[in-house]
Each structure stands twice: as C-alpha cells, then as structure tokens.
Amino acid sequence: MTVNNTIAHQRLVLTGDRERFKELLRRRLIECGWRDQVRMLCRDVVKENESNNITFDMLAARVTPRARALVPDTVKKELLQKIKTHLLTQKDQ
Amino acid sequence: MNDNGCIHLNNFKAAKGTNPYKIVHAFFVACTSFEARRYKATSCLCFTCGMPGPRMHSCLHCIYFACYAGHIQDHSKTKKHFLYVDLSYGNIYCAQCQDYIYDRELTEIGVTHKLKEAKSLGISVPFMPWLPNPNEAMALRRLRKRRLISPHTTIGLRGLQNLGSTCFMNCIVQTLIHTPLLRDYFLGEKHKCKAQGSGKCLVCEVSKLFQEFYSGAKTPLTLHRLLHLIWTHARHLAGYEQQDAHEFFIATLDVLHRHCMNGVDENGEKKENGRCNCIIDQIFTGGLQSDVVCTSCHGVSTTIDPFWDISLDVAGPGSLAACLERFTRAEHLGSGAKIKCSNCRAYRESTKQLTLETLPIVASFHLKRFEHSSQIDRKINAFVSFPAELDMTPFMSSHRRAVDVGADNNNAPEGVCEDNRYSLFAVVNHVGSLDAGHYTAYVRQMKGSWFKCDDHMITRASLREVLDSEGYLLFYHKTVLEYECENS
Numbered sequence: 335m336t337v338n339n340t341i342a343h344q345r346l347v348l349t350g351d352r353e354r355f356k357e358l359l360r361r362r363l364i365e366c367g368w369r370d371q372v373r374m375l376c377r378d379v380v381k382e383n384e385s386n387n388i389t390f391d392m393l394a395a396r397v398t399p400r401a402r403a404l405v406p407d408t409v410k411k412e413l414l415q416k417i418k419t420h421l422l423t424q425k426d427q
Numbered sequence: 428m429n430d431n432g433c434i435h436l437n438n439f440k441a442a443k444g445t446n447p448y449k450i451v452h453a454f455f456v457a458c459t460s461f462e463a464r465r466y467k468a469t470s471c472l473c474f475t476c477g478m479p480g481p482r483m484h485s486c487l488h489c490i491y492f493a494c495y496a497g498h499i500q501d502h503s504k505t506k507k508h509f510l511y512v513d514l515s516y517g518n519i520y521c522a523q524c525q526d527y528i529y530d531r532e533l534t535e536i537g538v539t540h541k542l543k544e545a546k547s548l549g550i551s552v553p554f555m556p557w558l559p560n561p562n563e564a565m566a567l568r569r570l571r572k573r574r575l576i577s578p579h580t581t582i583g584l585r586g587l588q589n590l591g592s593t594c595f596m597n598c599i600v601q602t603l604i605h606t607p608l609l610r611d612y613f614l615g616e617k618h619k620c621k622a623q624g625s626g627k628c629l630v631c632e633v634s635k636l637f638q639e640f641y642s643g644a645k646t647p648l649t650l651h652r653l654l655h656l657i658w659t660h661a662r663h664l665a666g667y668e669q670q671d672a673h674e675f676f677i678a679t680l681d682v683l684h685r686h687c688m689n690g691v692d693e694n695g696e697k698k699e700n701g702r703c704n705c706i707i708d709q710i711f712t713g714g715l716q717s718d719v720v721c722t723s724c725h726g727v728s729t730t731i732d733p734f735w736d737i738s739l740d741v742a743g744p745g746s747l748a749a750c751l752e753r754f755t756r757a758e759h760l761g762s763g764a765k766i767k768c769s770n771c772r773a774y775r776e777s778t779k780q781l782t783l784e785t786l787p788i789v790a791s792f793h794l795k796r797f798e799h800s801s802q803i804d805r806k807i808n809a810f811v812s813f814p815a816e817l818d819m820t821p822f823m824s825s826h827r828r829a830v831d832v833g834a835d836n837n838n839a840p841e842g843v844c845e846d847n848r849y850s851l852f853a854v855v856n857h858v859g860s861l862d863a864g865h866y867t868a869y870v871r872q873m874k875g876s877w878f879k880c881d882d883h884m885i886t887r888a889s890l891r892e893v894l895d896s897e898g899y900l901l902f903y904h905k906t907v908l909e910y911e912c913e914n915s
C-alpha cells in the first residue's frame with residue numbers, strides 16, 4: 335500500500351463507508367448463492383479429510399482459490415463501480 | 428461445531444473475564460461508535476512490520492497488533508501469549524490448540540456489537556442465518572420424515588374447484604398462498620387465535636388452507652367455507668355471479684386485517700404512527716405521498732396515505748414502468764379543479780404529484796382494464812409489458828426529491844444498501860369479455876418455477892409465457908428483505 339492508498343483506506347474506515355461496502359458485498363454474495371456454494375466446498379474438504387483433524391488454515395488454503403473464482407462478475411463490477419464513484423465524489427469535496 | 432472454547436480460553440476467561448475481548452471487539456472488530464472507528468482507522472497496523480495486513484490480529488493478553496504473515500505468531504511464541512483475536516471477524520485463535528476456537532459467550536458479545544455497529548452506521552441489521560436452539564435441534568432430530576425440495580417438486584401446488592364462476596376467488600387464493608412472506612408466516616404457525624375453533628376467523632381459515640396446500644395431497648380443494656366467511660364479512664361481495672378479482676383481493680385483505688385482531692400477540696399492536704402492524708399490513712401496506720403545490724405561492728402541502736395496491740391507467744403507455752412513470756408525474760390541476768391553499772387562504776390552481784413514500788413488501792399493481800361509465804362498460808385489451816425484475820427506486824418520494832434538486836443520489840454511500848428491487852411472483856389474467864370472462868393465475872412456486880392455475884387445473888408454465896400474458900393484477904415481492912433491530 336502506498337501512502338495515498340493508506341489515507342484512502344483510513345478515510346473509508348473512519349466514515350464507516352468501508353463497513354457499508356462490506357455489508358453490501360456480503361448481501362450480494364448471500365443473494366447470488368455464493369455463500370452456500372462455498373459452504374458446500376468447505377463441507378467437501380472436511381469430508382475428504384475426515385481421518386485427520388482439519389484446521390481453519392488448511393481449509394482456507396484449499397477453498398480460497400476456488401471460492402474466489404466463484405464470485406460472479408456482476409458482483410465484482412457493481413462493487414468496483416460503486417467504490418470508484420464514491421471515492422471520486424469524495425475527492426471533489 | 429463445539430462452542431465451548433478450549434481449556435486455554437476457559438482459563439483465560441476465569442482469570443480476566445470477558446472484558447479484554449469486549450474491548451478489542453468493540454473498538455477494532457465491529458466499531459460501535461465514531462470514536463471506535465477513529466481508533467480502528469489509525470491504529471490497525473502491524474506493530475512489527477507496519478502493514479495493514481494480511482489478516483490483522485490482536486493479542487488478547489496485551490493488545491499487541493500484528494499480521495498473520497508470521498508476526499502475530501512470533502509475538503505469541505516469544506511472549507507466551509497464546510490467544511489472539513482476528514480483527515476482521517472477531518474469531519479467537521488459540522496457539523496451543525493451533526486453530527480458531529469458538530465460545531458461545533464471546534460469540535454473543537460479537538453479535539451484540541455487530542447490531543450496535545449497524546445502528547451507528549445507519550444500515551439495517553445484517554442478515555444472520557437461523558441457528559436452531561437446543562429444543563429445535565432436538566425436535567429436528569426426532570422428526571425423521573424429510574421432504575427434499577428439488578427443481579421438480581410440486582410442493583405447495585393444488586387445484587381449486589370452481590363453485591360456479593368463482594375463478595376470481597381461486598386466483599386470489601392462489602396468489603396469497605404463493606406470497607413468500609405470507610407462506611412463511613402461516614407455515615410458521617404465527618397466528619395464535621383467541622377465536623380458535625369458532626369457525627369465524629378468516630385468518631384461521633387461511634392458516635388451515637396453507638396446511639392443505641402443503642399436505643402433499645393432490646385432489647382439488649373446495650373453498651366454500653372461505654367464500655362463505657368472506658361473504659359474511661364483506662356483504663357487498665355476496666352472490667354467485669362473476670366478481671372482479673381486484674375487488675375481491677382488496678376485500679379479502681381487509682377481512683384478514685380485521686380478523687388479525689383475534690390473534691393473541693397481534694391484538695392492538697400498533698406502530699408509532701398509529702398504523703396497524705398486523706401481518707397483512709406488514710406485507711401489503713405502503714405509503715403514498717401526495718404533494719400539492721400552489722402555483723401562486725409555491726407552498727407545498729404533503730399528505731401520506733396508506734395503500735394496499737396501485738391502480739394504473741393502461742391507455743397510452745406500453746409498459747408497467749411507463750405506467751408508473753405517468754402515475755408519479757407532476758400533474759397540473761387546471762382552473763376547473765382549484766384547491767384551497769392554506770397559505771393564500773384562497774382557491775388556487777396547483778400541481779399535484781404522487782410518489783411512493785414507503786414501499787410495501789408485496790407491491791400489487793392493478794391494471795385498469797375495465798372501464799365503467801354511465802354510457803358504456805368496456806374492457807381495454809391494450810398491451811402492457813411487465814418485467815420479471817423491477818426496481819422501484821425511480822418512483823419513490825426520496826428519489827424524486829433528489830432528482831428535483833439535481834443531486835446525484837445514486838452514489839451516496841448512505842444509499843448503498845438501500846435496495847428497492849422486486850421480483851414478479853404472481854399474475855392474474857382475465858380472458859374473454861366483460862360478462863362472459865374467466866380468470867386464471869400464474870404463480871411462482873419456487874425461483875424460476877412457474878405454474879398456471881386454471882381452477883382445478885395446474886400446469887407448468889414458462890416465464891416467457893407469464894410475461895407474454897395480458898396481465899390484470901401483477902404481484903411483485905421485495906427481492907431482499909431488511910431486518911429490523913429489536914434489541915435497540
């Protein structure tokens with residue numbers, strides 16, 4: 335992160351907008367069924383490894399790449415668009 | 428999932444209580460105040476490498492912030508501080524157990540903070556999935572009978588006998604049965620009735636009907652008890668001749684709303700604004716705002732009236748959106764329709780504009796296809812297209828106001844989570860002429876799964892077929908439901 339990025343990040347946290355965008359993302363991911371898909375992926379990984387006790391880090395390492403690939407483009411686009419416009423209007427003020 | 432934490436966390440809690448977790452969580456995980464956000468914004472950096480990630484954690488013993496790329500692990504090893512909190516989600520890692528651990532008490536603290544955070548940000552309460560309590564979990568285990576819902580399931584579908592031109596009623600009943608939120612209310616057995624067994628409560632009758640529809644039986648049902656009940660309570664509808672489905676819909680909602688008073692919990696439950704808070708009003712009532720602007724003094728007089736449906740003129744526009752656009756357009760009331768202005772204390776010409784102040788969960792549109800006048804009664808077969816997904820934002824009072832002052836409201840962060848999208852779930856059609864007509868309904872049984880209900884006949888239909896139908900009553904359900912904060 336550059337200094338500029340850090341400032342933008344801090345401002346997003348301070349105003350609460352980071353949480354607002356996070357909440358929007360969370361809702362979209364639930365709506366489109368992504369969350370359920372990821373849950374199924376996790377279940378499969380746990381089942382495959384039934385013999386050895388699987389930890390969160392192992393689970394995250396196995397599931398994250400596939401989960402990322404499953405995020406629909408429409409969701410990415412909407413978020414990107416909204417964050418971009420938001421940052422630009424903030425800059426003008 | 429085991430939610431009793433681990434021996435190490437339990438020892439820590441015994442020595443220091445839950446306060447260390449509470450403080451870290453309220454300031455750095457879910458910021459419950461502006462002050463907390465200021466701390467989070469400026470200090471959530473790794474004490475070792477200065478980076479804001481990846482996966483920031485805080486030591487629960489000494490509030491040391493470090494990233495998960497090795498620095499929190501280093502701190503934990505050298506200081507023998509074995510418990511640390513993930514700052515994105517609030518989960519606790521135990522270095523001795525070498526994994527995240529879950530503790531019911533701390534999870535509950537986290538939930539409370541999340542609610543406070545939502546409140547402080549002015550966003551609606553985040554969705555939380557249903558978790559069965561011990562009783563419910565036991566009941567689920569005991570009940571061995573399961574029904575698998577697949578795309579081919581015909582669950583909830585049942586034909587209705589025609590009792591001699593009662594297709595108008597059958598269509599409305601099919602619509603109500605397939606109203607998602609109403610179904611959840613009734614299948615959740617939320618109506619606990621004081622008049623139970625008296626046979627006089629329409630809400631109880633509908634409750635029984637839901638059981639019949641979801642019983643798995645396939646024979647068509649006969650609704651004479653329901654019809655009789657509505658006739659007794661809405662006398663103007665009595666008689667076996669063909670009725671207007673729209674009129675019947677409104678009358679049914681009205682009787683249901685009145686009978687909700689029989690409910691144990693619902694009695695006299697009112698919102699602050701004095702409006703009824705029964706299940707019917709919770710689902711179907713919206714607020715229609717009327718702004719009358721005096722052309723002389725530009726004074727505005729605003730009134731808000733509750734509505735159960737919106738009646739739209741069909742002559743002219745070719746789409747539902749165009750009908751709504753015209754419905755919410757400012758209209759000049761000519762010299763023939765002067766209104767008394769309280770400012771000018773005189774009758775003045777004015778403009779009037781209707782907008783939607785609050786949206787109902789179910790938006791019902793009535794396309795005015797029947798024209799009754801002293802000279803002639805006729806049906807207007809004009810084509811009006813309607814979408815499967817509808818965004819109501821452009822027709823809302825807040826949006827119109829923003830457009831008027833020229834503000835670009837679409838990207839205001841406050842509006843980010845405001846969601847006014849609706850999905851079509853039922854369409855009632857009238858075929859044939861005014862006096863020799865017949866009503867049928869299309870209902871959405873599950874997402875993407877449509878059926879045509881023609882009295883006792885239920886047949887699968889495509890969305891295309893639904894959208895190509897003429898349309899008399901259109902029913903849209905809110906796509907995303909907001910949650911209200913109860914423990915504020």
Ligand SMILES: [Zn+2]
Nearest residue numbers: 486489491508
């Ligand atoms: Zn420490």
Ligand SMILES: [Zn+2]
Nearest residue numbers: 473476494498
């Ligand atoms: Zn670090």
Ligand SMILES: [Zn+2]
Nearest residue numbers: 433435521524
């Ligand atoms: Zn442990």
Ligand SMILES: [Zn+2]
Nearest residue numbers: 620628631689
């Ligand atoms: Zn009742």
Ligand SMILES: [Zn+2]
Nearest residue numbers: 684703705708
């Ligand atoms: Zn009511």
Ligand SMILES: [Zn+2]
Nearest residue numbers: 721724768771
């Ligand atoms: Zn005036």
